[in-house]
Amino acid sequence: MIFEEQTYTMQVGKAYLLVEAYAAQGLEILERNLGRLVAFWTVDVGGDIDQIIQVWAFSSHEDRADCRKKLLADPAWINFAKEYGGLITRREMRVLVGAEFSPIK
Numbered sequence: 572m573i574f575e576e577q578t579y580t581m582q583v584g585k586a587y588l589l590v591e592a593y594a595a596q597g598l599e600i601l602e603r604n605l606g607r608l609v610a611f612w613t614v615d616v617g618g619d620i621d622q623i624i625q626v627w628a629f630s631s632h633e634d635r636a637d638c639r640k641k642l643l644a645d646p647a648w649i650n651f652a653k654e655y656g657g658l659i660t661r662r663e664m665r666v667l668v669g670a671e672f673s674p675i676k
Contacts, residue, residue, distance in 0.1 A: 572676055573629050573668050574609060580661040581621045586613055589623060592655050600651055601627075604642035609675070626667075635666070 581589060590613060593601075602608060609626040629635035642648050669676025 573632060573635060573666055574675075575627045575629065575635060576665045576667055577625050577627075578663045579623045579659045580619060580663075581623065581658050582660055583621055585658045586621050586623055589655055589658050592651070596647075597651050597655070600645060600647045601642070604645055604648065605629075605638045632666070 579589070589597075593611070598608070598611075605627050607628040609628050610624070611626075612624045614620045614622045614624075629638060
């Protein structure tokens with residue numbers, strides 16, 4: 572199992588707009604294409620409070636690549652990204668693998 576962590580830094584004070592858009596339509600598109608959402612967080616105190624962090628689980632690197640390809644070809648995602656992508660000022664992605672003793676792996 573691998574995990575993809577995505578951190579979006581949003582325009583100042585605009586994180587709530589993307590959270591609302593995900594709740595209304597984005598999450599359904601993502602789950603249809605990517606599969607299992609492990610976590611979706613906003614920053615409350617400390618650090619950059621204009622960030623959104625999400626973590627997705629995949630069975631393998633190949634599964635992740637296939638899911639990403641499927642997402643990028645989905646017209647609903649293309650439209651969603653065009654509408655809300657401008658709110659994001661920086662995007663970081665990491666693929667994480669749990670240590671043998673990790674409770675999540």
